[in-house]
Amino acid sequence: MDFLKAVNIIGRDLDEAMALLEQLSGVSGSEQAEIELARSRVHSAAYLLKLLPGLTDAGKQAEPAPGAQSEQINEKMPEPMPGPEQPPRPELPPRPEPLPKPEPRPEPEHLPDPVKAVAPEEENNKHAEATPKAQEASKGILADRFIPSGTIGEKISPARKDEVISSVMHNKPIADIGAAIGINDRFYYIRELFSGDALAYSDTIRRLNAAANLGEAMRILDESTVMGSDPAAQSSFVDVVRRKFSLNV
Structure with a gap:
């Protein structure tokens, strides 16, 4: 189908829709605002549709021929200028070889401090002194069990x-x-x-x-x-x- 024929058909449909909306102009209330909005949109669509044939004709006239366009591009392209000669790169000196790492020295073994060493006789004396104290503490705990605490009334929170x-x-x-x-x-x-x-x-x-x-x-x-x-x-x-x-x- 030709483009202009399609535009004309759509234009007639929009005109019929505008006529139907004109018949509904007597409606009042909230629907009147919706009808007015529809009328304005149909009117805008019809106006833009009428502009399409003129826009397509102007686009065809503005497009130049492909052969003429390529000739213009070739005429405008200048010949490349020879670039300046690059100087030779200086040679870099050779990298020095890395030196070997020194071997780690073995750490001396830690010997026990002779001053802090405790003789077995002193340990036995300390154990003998701690035994009577533990017995006295246990006697005190057993004695506390037989001490009368308060009355029942005092225990109530x-x-x-x-x-x-x-x-x-x-x-x-x-x-x-x-x-x-x-x-x-x-x-x-x-x-x-x-x-x-x-x-x-x-x-x-x-x-x-x-x-x-x-x-x-x-x-x-x-x-x-x-x-x-x-x-x-x-x-x-x-x-x-x-x-x-x-x-x-």
């Missing part, structure tokens, strides 16, 4: 004492459930067991204090607390309620 005191406080009976719950625990129970409803928490505490026994208190808890709440919060709150009714159980 302070951390263990705090645990015992905390366990006694948690098992101590109480008269008012609300008074036995600290500030941090109260906010914790309100958030986990009552879905953040402070009024529901206060009403439940009032009903629990007025309950006759532990069974009635457990029924009030089942009715008042949120289903599927935190098991740790439920267990901790039940322990406080049990302390209220521990004397009546």
Whole structure:
């Protein structure tokens, strides 16, 4: 297919696409911006396509004939000039032969120092002096085993004492459930067991204090607390309620 015919066919296709986009000019909203962008691109492509025939004709006119170009190159190439003669290289003197390495001298053997040598009699005396000292040290260690150390109460660490005191406080009976719950625990129970409803928490505490026994208190808890709440919060709150009714159980 001829190049110009192909360009004309593509140009007609671009004109048809531009006509279709013109029919969609009444569309509003975000699609209008996309249609305008497509129109501008089709218009640019059609404009560049119209310039192609002129560019190809200008390129053909600018190309010279290969024979004329070779003749111009031959005319412009000057004849090479003879270069200057290079002087002869000077001869290098012969390298001196390396001298043989001297042989290493043998090192003298190290003899033991006669002053530092210890006589066998002195070693035996030192061994005899060290034996009674070791026996005295072993006697001292055995004697330490029979020295009475402190009482059992003194051996209990302070951390263990705090645990015992905390366990006694948690098992101590109480008269008012609300008074036995600290500030941090109260906010914790309100958030986990009552879905953040402070009024529901206060009403439940009032009903629990007025309950006759532990069974009635457990029924009030089942009715008042949120289903599927935190098991740790439920267990901790039940322990406080049990302390209220521990004397009546």
